Amino acid sequence: METDDKQLDSNFQNEKFINNNREHLMTNLDPIIYCAKQEIPLPANDESGPSRNRGNYLELLELIARYDSDVAR
Numbered sequence: 001m002e003t004d005d006k007q008l009d010s011n012f013q014n015e016k017f018i019n020n021n022r023e024h025l026m027t028n029l030d031p032i033i034y035c036a037k038q039e040i041p042l043p044a045n046d047e048s049g050p051s052r053n054r055g056n057y058l059e060l061l062e063l064i065a066r067y068d069s070d071v072a073r
Helices: 002-038 056-067
Strands: none
Touching (some): 002 056
């Protein structure tokens, strides 16, 4: 019985890990998909930290991070 409990816990942890990775992946893909649909470029000329415009992808990701602490990390 204990082995079954460990297996269920392991399966739950794996499923949680997979779902977390899917959510993280989609959070990163959504700005790319948005830019593609709008036919706007992803990068900017200067994507460094102090730049005022770091490109559409990074700016959209930063916007999402304002409302999602996981993305901000």
